[in-house]
Amino acid sequence: MDFRIEARSWLESHLAQTPAPDPRAWERDLGRAGWIGIGWPGADGESYGNRRATLTQQVVWAEEYARSGAPARMGHIGENLLAPTLITYGTEEQKQRHLPPVARGETLWCQGYSEPGAGSDLAGVRTVAVPDGAGGYAVTGQKIWTSLALDADWCFVLARTDPGSTRHHGLSFLLVEMDQPGRIEVRPIRQLTGTSEFNEVFLDGARAAEVVGGEGNGWQVAMGLLALERGVSTLAQQIGFARELDQVVAAAVASGAAEDPVIRARLVRQWAELDTMRRHALRTLGSTGDPGAPSVAKLLWGGWHQRLGELAVQVAGEAGAVGPEPWSERRPYELDGAQHLFLFSRADTIYGGSDEIQRNIIAERVLGLPREPR
Structure with missing residues (x-):
């Protein structure tokens, strides 16, 4: 209880001082207070600039945030992908170099996995890395759907270091600094929502000085990282989902749509499914031996959130299809919360591993069914 009170008090006081803080400055504020990387295990009980925390306290912080x-x-x-991966597969030198700046909120990372021909099927990666003669690699290729690439200082890149390899063989997990003019170009991708959270990244001989987990072991490291993607943060994500559901319920009541028994049944179903997701997340929290748990979690929330977006515009009625005035050529449309939720959630069953890929993982790795023919 004391930890929850401390977390809530810190957030309330700092957000009251600056309701809309600058994103990078906010990261540094979190770092100075020790709220980044809480619970990272360090060598011999030491930390990398983060505060020590139990698994329960990590959940509490995520929920309060x-x-x-x-x-x-x-x-x-x-914090949640690169750091745990380095802690598991990196050398102590790599941990000491990269984890403290993350814990201080000074260094931002992005993930260089997906490519135009290798999205959910990462084994199709074609980005190549060849020795550069100076102990590192020259990386050439294209990555896509790269979140935060415009702001990131570093990128962890999955690349093919064995030119004769295929599928998941011959891949390496490389650390690439983004400030390499002429060697790295970032192009924002404009989405249905009119925003550009994702980017294309073009690498033309970009230098990568470090490999994590050893050359040729990139597939093992990459899969270990993806398993970490659905951990404590999933519970925090569900708090956000609950807030969105509350807004949809309020809109349904205000518009009178809640009087429709079909709409009312769908709202109840959304609530029940969200409660089920939370119980599943709590049951599998901290589990590293269940290869199906991350895929089940992704299947659950991807479809749930997409259905919530559909319901959000449905309860709005005709207004859900119309943007507010005034219209301008510079910004041909503005989206309200329900419209943004509907359009952005179209991608929920694709990014982070499509539903088809998640079902294959469950079928093959958990149920032991025959592999899908290629």
Whole structure:
């Protein structure tokens, strides 16, 4: 209880001082207070600039952060994906070099996995990395759907270091600094929502000085990282989902749509499914031996959130299809919360591993069914 009170009090006081803080400055504020990377295990009990925390305390912090309405994190890729991967597969030198700047909120990371021909099927990666003669690699290829690439200082890149290899063989997990003019170009991708959260990244001989987990072991490292993607953060994500569901319920009551028994039944079903997701997340929290748990979680929330978006515009009625005035050529349309939720959630069953890929993982790795023919 003391930890929850401390977390809630810190968030309330800092958000009251700056209701809409600058995203990078906010990361540094979190870092100075020790709220980044809580619970990272260090060598011999030491930390990398983060505070020590139990698994329960990590959940409490994630929940309080989501409830507070604090800004979306710019540093979550470095904190929740890169850091646990380095702790598991990296050398102590790599941990000492990269984890303290993440814990201080000073260094931002992005993930260089997906490619135009290798999205959910990462084994199709074609980005190549060849020795550069200086102990590192020259990386050439294209990555796509790269979140935060415009702001990131570093990128962890899955690339093919064995030119004769195929599928999941011959891949390596490389660390690439983004500030390499002429060697790295980032192009924002404009989405249905009119925003550009994702980017294309073009690498033309970009230098990668470090490999994590050893050359040729990139597939093992990459799969280990993806398993970490659905951990404590899933519970915080569900707090955000609950807030969105509350808004849809309120809109249904205000518009009178809640009087429709079909709509009312769908609202109840959304609530029941969200409660089920939370129980599943709590049951599998901290489990590293269940290869199906991350895929089940992704299947559950992807479809649920997409259905919520559909319901959000349905309860709005005709107004859900119309943008507010005034219209302008510079910004041909503005979206309200329900419209943004509907359009953005179209991608929920694709990004982070499509539903088809998640079902294959469950079928093959958990149920032991024959592999899908290629």
